[in-house]
Amino acid sequence: MQNYDTDVAVVGGGLAGATMALAAAQAGLSVIVVDSIDPKTATDAAFDGRVSAIAFASCRMFEALGIWPALAQDAQPINDIVVTDGRVREGAAPLFLHFDHREIGDEPLGHLIENRHSRVVLIDALSSNSNIDYRAPMSITAAAPDLHGYNLTLSDGTSIRTRLAIGADGRGSRMRAWAGIKTIQWGYNQTGIVTTVHHRDDHHGIAQEYFLPSGPFAILPMTGRRASLVWTERPKLAEAILELDDAGFHDELEARFGTYLGPIEALGTRWSYPLGLQLARDYIAPRLALIADAAHGVHPIAGQGLNLGLRDVAALAQVLAETVRLGLDIGADDVLARYQQWRRFDNVSLAFIMDAMNRLFSNDFGPLRLARDLGLGLVNQVPPLRRFFMRQAGGSVGELPQLLRGEPL
Numbered sequence: 001m002q003n004y005d006t007d008v009a010v011v012g013g014g015l016a017g018a019t020m021a022l023a024a025a026q027a028g029l030s031v032i033v034v035d036s037i038d039p040k041t042a043t044d045a046a047f048d049g050r051v052s053a054i055a056f057a058s059c060r061m062f063e064a065l066g067i068w069p070a071l072a073q074d075a076q077p078i079n080d081i082v083v084t085d086g087r088v089r090e091g092a093a094p095l096f097l098h099f100d101h102r103e104i105g106d107e108p109l110g111h112l113i114e115n116r117h118s119r120v121v122l123i124d125a126l127s128s129n130s131n132i133d134y135r136a137p138m139s140i141t142a143a144a145p146d147l148h149g150y151n152l153t154l155s156d157g158t159s160i161r162t163r164l165a166i167g168a169d170g171r172g173s174r175m176r177a178w179a180g181i182k183t184i185q186w187g188y189n190q191t192g193i194v195t196t197v198h199h200r201d202d203h204h205g206i207a208q209e210y211f212l213p214s215g216p217f218a219i220l221p222m223t224g225r226r227a228s229l230v231w232t233e234r235p236k237l238a239e240a241i242l243e244l245d246d247a248g249f250h251d252e253l254e255a256r257f258g259t260y261l262g263p264i265e266a267l268g269t270r271w272s273y274p275l276g277l278q279l280a281r282d283y284i285a286p287r288l289a290l291i292a293d294a295a296h297g298v299h300p301i302a303g304q305g306l307n308l309g310l311r312d313v314a315a316l317a318q319v320l321a322e323t324v325r326l327g328l329d330i331g332a333d334d335v336l337a338r339y340q341q342w343r344r345f346d347n348v349s350l351a352f353i354m355d356a357m358n359r360l361f362s363n364d365f366g367p368l369r370l371a372r373d374l375g376l377g378l379v380n381q382v383p384p385l386r387r388f389f390m391r392q393a394g395g396s397v398g399e400l401p402q403l404l405r406g407e408p409l
């Protein structure tokens with residue numbers, strides 16, 4: 001049976017799946033994207049309060065895909081990253097790490113973009129691309145490969161046959177489960193509280209990360225005099241903080257944020273996310289490739305989760321584009337193996353680095369505190385080390401696929 005409805009079916013039209021669809025379409029493939037969430041809900045202000053740090057290599061990919069001008073309207077450049085150790089109500093300890101973008105070039109270290117803004121831009125791009133058939137709200141309810149294709153059943157009872165299925169359906173991926181791919185996972189006993197704050201003084205594009213005993217407290221500059229917080233607490237305390245009235249919440253917030261940007265005011269909704277690590281043992285199965293959170297979910301300590309997913313997108317899209325050019329089968333085992341080999345080591349090593357950073361920094365044990373302060377102090381004193389970490393954060397190390405170099409496919 002060689003009849004196909006599409007070359008590629010992307011299951012999950014979140015930030016990674018939508019970008020994957022655009023890249024596959026640019027490679028000349030026909031694409032169906034299926035997402036279970038209504039686009040109106042997905043782009044509503046209440047749906048996702050997160051602001052993502054998008055590394056400069058990922059920004060170049062958005063440029064190559066033609067959506068950067070629209071994303072840039074809400075993008076706050078990250079000029080500097082400042083890391084300090086701290087304790088609640090004591091303010092930040094002396095600075096021990098400072099990344100200044102001017103040390104590695106003219107480009108900022110990345111941009112901060114509100115997820116809800118990115119969703120609007122991506123959904124618009126999906127809907128207006130003639131190679132893409134975007135179906136939402138619609139769920140995949142069953143999926144299985146045959147010898148030459150992959151069969152998907154949709155919640156309205158229709159079915160799709162594709163040459164290649166891409167699982168971009170997030171941490172709870174059903175595509176992964178249906179393919180029998182196991183995961184390694186553990187929780188961090190931490191909750192990430194996310195909210196937006198207005199402040200009086202200019203932030204100058206400086207992102208701050210305080211390491212408090214319960215976990216990192218990140219202050220991420222946004223457009224206007226606003227900042228997005230990723231505030232890590234033990235789950236019980238996070239629950240109590242989330243339930244505080246506005247005055248109580250403000251007090252807890254100020255005890256951590258400090259007053260370095262003048263008076264602050266929390267702006268409305270508070271979101272929370274349980275934090276944990278999850279790694280799929282394999283990224284591929286017959287006629288299936290997993291990308292982004294479906295393949296690896298990491299701690300947000302360094303704002304790298306989505307960026308790793310976007311690197312998967314760029315690598316898989318390039319492998320597919322080269323296969324199309326040679327007139328070969330995009331779902332063949334050796335094609336998918338190339339993708340897995342390109343991405344798995346980078347993802348696993350970064351997941352463990354972030355795991356180790358979180359363990360090292362989320363405690364108040366004196367000797368450990370001294371060791372980490374000395375360690376980061378050392379990085380701060382050695383310019384080549386500093387530049388290495390900045391390039392790593394910018395996503396421009398290793399074998400970069402074309403899209404991450406800003407070159408269209």
Ligand SMILES: Cc1cc2nc3c(=O)[nH]c(=O)nc-3n(C[C@H](O)[C@H](O)[C@H](O)COP(=O)(O)OP(=O)(O)OC[C@H]3O[C@@H](n4cnc5c(N)ncnc54)[C@H](O)[C@@H]3O)c2cc1C
Nearest residue numbers: 012014015016036052053140169170292293303305306307
């Ligand atoms: C507090 C916090 C802060 C973060 N900050 C950053 C940051 O600054 N920078 C960064 O790079 N990363 C960051 N991350 C990580 C980042 O948010 C995630 O890696 C990213 O959102 C994952 O995107 P995704 O598209 O893979 O998955 P998801 O966003 O989970 O999307 C999956 C999609 O699949 C759909 N779906 C699921 N099942 C089905 C089905 N059966 N049928 C059809 N559709 C289905 C869902 O509707 C959903 O739209 C942060 C994470 C957290 C928790």
